[in-house]
Amino acid sequence: MKLIWSPETATKAYIETVKSCEKIKESGVAELLAAMAGGWDAKLIVEAWSYGSPVATSIGLAVAARQTCGRHVCIVLDERTRQEYIKAMRSSTAPPPQLPEVVIGEAEAAMEALGGGVDFLVVDCGRRDFGRVLRSAKVSNRGAVFACKNAWQRNVSGFQWQWALEKGTRVVRSVFLPVGNGLDIAHIGSSSGGGAMVSRKGPSRWITHVDQRSGEEHVFRE
Template structure:
């Protein structure tokens, strides 16, 4: 099995997120992550969240889960964060599943799409504990320019037995560091990158600032 991209599903999730987040004035990160999660058909979407953080990314991931008919699970560090998160998402009209403090419980069922915030203290632990689904997964680190781990490298940051197929850093928001994760040669099904198809430039436009970002796929 391997990840299969659906541009139609990605577009629908993107548009829904733009509409849902238009008053939150985020940086374009929620829309991009929503489109990616939906486009890859993610059935288990997991994110981490801490008290005081914006919820726009959660709204975007919830939109993606609706289009893929998947689960959206959020890991929070404590009960105070849980209460704030539940109230905020309820007011936004979405209701993700919430897990308090247990990365293993949320990421042990085969993650397809994972989002962590590099400002959080435990983001590296969540990456390491995440169980990759049989078809592979996409891991995204937002606020990567504020990463509190020096010398971070994807190789060695994820579960043993998996491998990093491809990475890309996007100058969106305060930095998005994204990796396509598959199984290593000795770890079961290997998720191959598409070597036969041509690479291409992907354009992302921040609809609030008007900025245009290009990245190579």
């Protein structure tokens, strides 16, 4: 099965996240990830949140899940982190209409509890177990997109996606973007060999993203 790219959904998710996260730190990352999750029509969106981190990305992913009629799940390590996450989401300047599902547990157990293949995964590299989260993720039968935010915090020299993932996982392509504190993104193929991306309609085009904090402009091909 091929991943379908929807420019319309990506644009809607991007614009809504811009409005929702205008005053929140790290909003540039949130906008980009929301547009990607929306554009790929992700049905199971999972994020691994780190205690004390901003929740802008969570708000953006919640926006994308609403656009795609998908499921948004946040994985946290313990009850203390769950309470902090829910408090941060509810007290944010633009709390989502519905809070994401929250799963508590170590990487392997939390991923097993999802009960389905992941379409879009965001891992905060501030988590001590970010590598285990990546290796434990079960990719959906149409492939997935994995994103590591705060990638410059990784204490790993020469990080390679192929080394970080479960053996046999196929990395179709990957890119590192100097957005926020570093954003490392990989397109993961399905185990059945699918996962190529096609547009629903029209020719490919270029998307311009401006990091609101740094003012840097990044151009991506859609």
